[in-house]
Amino acid sequence: MENMMKDKIEQLVDYIMKKCLWQFQSRAWDREKQNEGILTKTMQILCDEPVETGTPADKCYWVDAVCLADAFKSRYEWLGTMDKTEIKLLMQGLKDRMDYLTITGSLNEELNDPHY
Amino acid sequence: MPYHEFQCSKCIPERKKHAVIKGPGEDLTSALPLGYLNTIPGSISERGCAYCGAKHVIGTPMKDVIHMSHGPIGCTYDTWQTKRYISDNDNFQLKYTYATDMKEKHVIFGAEKLLKQNIIEAFKAFPNIKRMTLYQTCASALIGDDINAIAQEVMDEMPDVDIFVCNSPGFGGPSQSGGHHKINIAWINQKVGNVEPKITSDYVINYVGEYNIQGDQEVMVDYFKRMGIQVLSTFTGNGSYDDLRAMHRANLNVLECARSAEYICNELRVRYGIPRLDIDGFGFEPLSASLRKVGLFFGIEDRAQAIIDEETARWKPELDWYKERLKGKKVCLWPGGSKLWHWANVIHEEMGLEVVSVYTKFGHQGDMEKGISRCEEGALAIDDPNELEGIEVMETLKPDIIFTGKRPGEVAKKLRVPYLNAHAYHNGPWKGFEGWVRFARDIYNAIYSPIHQLAFVDISKDEIPTHTRFLTQKMLSDVNLSEEITASNDLREYTGKYDSLTAIRSKTYPEFPSKKELSAV
Numbered sequence: 112m113e114n115m116m117k118d119k120i121e122q123l124v125d126y127i128m129k130k131c132l133w134q135f136q137s138r139a140w141d142r143e144k145q146n147e148g149i150l151t152k153t154m155q156i157l158c159d160e161p162v163e164t165g166t167p168a169d170k171c172y173w174v175d176a177v178c179l180a181d182a183f184k185s186r187y188e189w190l191g192t193m194d195k196t197e198i199k200l201l202m203q204g205l206k207d208r209m210d211y212l213t214i215t216g217s218l219n220e221e222l223n224d225p226h227y
Numbered sequence: 228m229p230y231h232e233f234q235c236s237k238c239i240p241e242r243k244k245h246a247v248i249k250g251p252g253e254d255l256t257s258a259l260p261l262g263y264l265n266t267i268p269g270s271i272s273e274r275g276c277a278y279c280g281a282k283h284v285i286g287t288p289m290k291d292v293i294h295m296s297h298g299p300i301g302c303t304y305d306t307w308q309t310k311r312y313i314s315d316n317d318n319f320q321l322k323y324t325y326a327t328d329m330k331e332k333h334v335i336f337g338a339e340k341l342l343k344q345n346i347i348e349a350f351k352a353f354p355n356i357k358r359m360t361l362y363q364t365c366a367s368a369l370i371g372d373d374i375n376a377i378a379q380e381v382m383d384e385m386p387d388v389d390i391f392v393c394n395s396p397g398f399g400g401p402s403q404s405g406g407h408h409k410i411n412i413a414w415i416n417q418k419v420g421n422v423e424p425k426i427t428s429d430y431v432i433n434y435v436g437e438y439n440i441q442g443d444q445e446v447m448v449d450y451f452k453r454m455g456i457q458v459l460s461t462f463t464g465n466g467s468y469d470d471l472r473a474m475h476r477a478n479l480n481v482l483e484c485a486r487s488a489e490y491i492c493n494e495l496r497v498r499y500g501i502p503r504l505d506i507d508g509f510g511f512e513p514l515s516a517s518l519r520k521v522g523l524f525f526g527i528e529d530r531a532q533a534i535i536d537e538e539t540a541r542w543k544p545e546l547d548w549y550k551e552r553l554k555g556k557k558v559c560l561w562p563g564g565s566k567l568w569h570w571a572n573v574i575h576e577e578m579g580l581e582v583v584s585v586y587t588k589f590g591h592q593g594d595m596e597k598g599i600s601r602c603e604e605g606a607l608a609i610d611d612p613n614e615l616e617g618i619e620v621m622e623t624l625k626p627d628i629i630f631t632g633k634r635p636g637e638v639a640k641k642l643r644v645p646y647l648n649a650h651a652y653h654n655g656p657w658k659g660f661e662g663w664v665r666f667a668r669d670i671y672n673a674i675y676s677p678i679h680q681l682a683f684v685d686i687s688k689d690e691i692p693t694h695t696r697f698l699t700q701k702m703l704s705d706v707n708l709s710e711e712i713t714a715s716n717d718l719r720e721y722t723g724k725y726d727s728l729t730a731i732r733s734k735t736y737p738e739f740p741s742k743k744e745l746s747a748v
Contacts, residue, residue, distance in 0.1 A: 128600035129572045130513070132505040135597050137489055167478065171502035174523045178516055216256035219592040221263070227412075227493040 120204045122187060127209065130182070133175050134213050139222040142214050146206055148172030149179065154202035156180040158195045229258050231607060235615035241267045245610040247599075255596050260610040263591040265401045270613040273635055274588050276397035279306050280406025282362045284487060286393060288438045288464040289471070290314035293349045293356050295325040297342050297374055298364025302326065302397070309633070311651045312438045314465045315445065315732055319356070325349050329366050338367060342377050350381075350388055358468040359390045368396035389468070391418055402589035402611070404486070404564070411490035414462075414471065415498070419491075424473035428457035429742050430525040433477040433495070436488030436565075437508070439464025441655030442728040446662055447483075447508050449731045450518055454530040455739035462488055475499045479524055481506050481517075486564035486594055508658035509566075509666075510573030511539060511546065538660035546577060548718040549667035552704040554579030556674055559620060560598075561612070561631035562649035564590040568597035570630070575603065578667055583624045586612045588632075614638060628674050643682045645673040661723050668721045675700040 127134060133145050148168070153176040155162045164170045183190055193201065214222065231246040247258045266272040275283070278296075283306035287294045296303040303326035314320060327345045329338050346359065361378055378390040395409035432451065437444045444464040451458050459477045460470040474480075480492045480503045492503040504520060507513030515535045522531030558580045560567055567585045574580045585598045586609035599608050607624070609616060617635050620626075621642050629639045629646040636646035647653055647669055657666040673679070677698055684691060705713050712718065724730075 130516075132485070132507070132568075132597065135593055136503075137485075137493070137591075137593050141493070167500060167502045168496075170524055171479070171504055174504065174520045177523055178520055212255055213596070217596070218256060218259040219596060220261075221591055221593065227490050227497075 123205050146209050149175045150206045152176035153179045157198050233616045235619050239269050248607050262610045275403040277395050277400035277406035278397040280403025281393050281395035281410040285410045286360045288312040289466050290316050290320050292468050293359045296362045297327045297367040300326045300328045302364045311441050312464050339372050346381050357388045361392050363394045363396045365397040404589040407487040415494045418472045420475045422469050422472035430456040431459050431477045432479045432481050433460050433474050434458050435462040435482045436484030437464050441652045443656045443658035446656050446659035452736045484565040509569050542660040542664050545664045549671050550579045551712050556627040557581050557583045559584040559626045559629045561586045563588050571601035675703045
């Protein structure tokens with residue numbers, strides 16, 4: 112069961128890494144905000160929950176989230192068989208993995224430069 | 228760490244950490260080369276300097292500006308006309324280049340008087356141009372000329388002119404990327420917020436990190452206009468100096484080349500609250516997603532979808548014609564910075580090419596993160612390569628084509644490997660739906676050029692075949708294709724015009740009624 116979840120997370124990671132750019136902003140604090148903002152909103156869309164779009168930043172996260180949710184739904188049929196609790200678990204696992212790959216485990220030595 | 232050591236660079240052991248091969252099961256936490264560091268002494272780098280990065284890459288594409296270098300004439304000459312960033316004002320910024328022509332005596336006695344004289348002379352020679360960018364070089368920086376003071380003196384004496392000072396001498400960074408950074412920050416510090424623009428739409432963007440190579444910007448702006456979006460400024464291709472002073476009034480920054488221009492987007496986000504949306508103008512799928520995202524942001528995604536549907540129906544059969552003939556061809560994707568990640572996945576998916584190596588001359592580790600993520604397993608990723616390493620890769624990986632700059636490109640040709648100019652293009656524009664087909668056509672023409680086939684014969688040792696007749700490109704490319712493909716009615720070669728831009732420049736656009744009262748200053 113755990114392996115199945117891991118495999119599904121890796122499929123989603125592979126999609127993001129090959130098709131998206133939002134996860135690779137240049138500083139750690141921006142990557143944290145991007146991962147949190149976009150993946151949380153993607154989870155909310157996939158779970159039919161309301162999504163906050165009040166600020167320009169929120170709207171920008173939402174734009175990427177809409178496209179990501181659509182891509183996930185069209186490419187990974189198994190997503191349609193999951194209930195909302197499972198989707199939340201999946202998306203939390205995805206966020207943890209993305210945080211590791213792009214922030215905490217990243218070898219990029221510029222991530223913590225205090226200036227742009 | 229899967230570092231790759233080149234045979235030719237064994238004598239420079241520090242080079243080992245600048246190349247990796249992404250193996251099975253490896254990810255970015257185990258496969259990432261060093262990057263954006265000073266070039267190691269002894270390695271013959273292909274990089275440019277920080278002055279070149281500031282002036283040649285970012286400053287000079289601005290179209291209505293005198294671009295003046297304060298330094299020896301070679302600095303301005305070597306950054307002139309080698310990159311085809313055209314403009315819709317008769318290419319003013321490409322036709323002329325300006326330098327103060329510093330000599331040894333100026334190094335001894337100072338060159339501030341010379342600078343002032345040159346600035347005034349240039350404005351008088353071009354009385355319709357009232358804007359200037361002024362670039363520091365190594366020579367003028369080392370003698371301490373105060374170019375800001377001189378620029379201010381001239382502006383006080385000539386109130387109708389405006390001068391931007393870019394203090395990015397050649398030694399100001401490990402590569403041209405240091406210059407990108409300096410000019411981004413200098414522009415927002417000195418100029419953004421100085422002009423209030425006329426707002427003509429409910430939807431206003433800055434198009435950032437786009438340099439109008441052979442018309443890329445004009446193709447993309449056409450899509451935005453068809454969506455009813457006002458492109459307030461373009462940073463900087465085909466961009467206007469005064470439009471770029473008004474960047475603070477946009478609703479959204481749409482960022483194309485994050486390598487060269489993310490700094491100004493990040494600062495616009497911090498200082499003015501304008502969000503940053505990274506987009507991809509290359510390739511059908513990435514471009515479609517990008518237009519859709521911009522549309523979604525403004526609530527006009529239906530307009531974006533209409534363009535995507537129309538353009539895809541028109542051009543996809545032509546892209547697929549080339550894909551059938553390019554499948555499995557090996558490519559070394561060796562651009563300067565951003566194209567390594569813009570292209571790495573989409574040329575594989577949409578053209579069937581196999582990326583066997585990526586390199587970046589001046590990219591940072593962030594660019595390698597994107598590029599390596601988008602490559603398939605086994606690709607060799609190299610940071611700041613030297614010429615011998617490039618040759619070693621071509622001899623071992625045997626690519627069918629190289630996408631790179633003209634210096635390493637000429638080396639590739641000598642090794643009988645065709646190359647396309649990734650910086651200035653061959654028959655661009657390459658952005659946009661039609662542009663992507665033009666790129667595919669250029670790749671096809673390079674790989675299957677009959678002349679190139681002749682180059683494989685080494686007249687010093689090979690026997691020259693006299694019984695074979697001349698082969699056309701199609702005879703070469705179609706030899707192993709099925710009849711289903713060669714006789715397909717669904718696929719076709721590029722049918723666009725030689726000049727795909729003139730029609731765009733004279734186009735009229737639909738008017739979309741505004742929902743709110745627009746400011747007009």
